[in-house]
Amino acid sequence: MNDAAAKPRPSFSGSGGSSWYPIVFPEKCDGCQGIEAPKCIEFCPHDVYALVDGKAIVARPQNCVNGCVACRPLCPRGAIDFPQDVGFMRGKDRAWSEGLRKLTCRRCGKVFWSNSETELCWNCLEHVEEEVSR
Numbered sequence: 001m002n003d004a005a006a007k008p009r010p011s012f013s014g015s016g017g018s019s020w021y022p023i024v025f026p027e028k029c030d031g032c033q034g035i036e037a038p039k040c041i042e043f044c045p046h047d048v049y050a051l052v053d054g055k056a057i058v059a060r061p062q063n064c065v066n067g068c069v070a071c072r073p074l075c076p077r078g079a080i081d082f083p084q085d086v087g088f089m090r091g092k093d094r095a096w097s098e099g100l101r102k103l104t105c106r107r108c109g110k111v112f113w114s115n116s117e118t119e120l121c122w123n124c125l126e127h128v129e130e131e132v133s134r
Contacts, residue, residue, distance in 0.1 A: 020082070021061030022048065022071060028079035029055045039074045045112045045122055070113075 024040075031054040032038040038056045041049045048071075050059035056079070072080045104111050105121035107128075112121040120128065 020066045020068075021064040022058055022069075022080050022082055024049075024056050024058055025079045025081070026055055026057075028077045029075075030077055031055050032076065039076070040071045040080060042111075043071055043074055043113045045110070 022040075029038075031051060036042075038049070038051060040056050041051060046060075046063040046065060048058060048060050048063050049056045051057075052059075069082055072082065074080075101113065102111060103114055103118070103121075105124050106119040107124040108121065110121045110123070118125065
């Protein structure tokens with residue numbers, strides 16, 4: 001088996017029963033004290049996180065996108081990690097997060113984060129691509 005076949009591939013839609021999900025270390029998480037909402041909760045377009053007792057928790061791990069580690073470098077306390085990370089994204093998450101900015105989708109109005117020039121959130125972009133391929 002070659003290395004490429006052994007590494008998980010990122011996908012851009014949540015898959016039920018995914019074994020790829022983050023963990024939050026409660027002893028490190030402070031709920032991003034001093035800002036309106038924790039960065040991970042505000043950032044994640046797949047609603048993986050929730051706020052409980054002032055700390056972020058992984059409430060819906062099945063919603064996490066396979067291979068995505070974009071929330072990890074956003075955590076100012078280093079409280080997020082991915083135990084399933086086999087190294088294919090290590091070292092790339094910092095580059096991915098550079099230039100991140102908060103945007104509003106022109107199609108659905110959802111607020112999302114991106115480092116690319118786009119006017120559509122990931123969900124709407126996926127729907128547009130499906131419509132075009134039909």
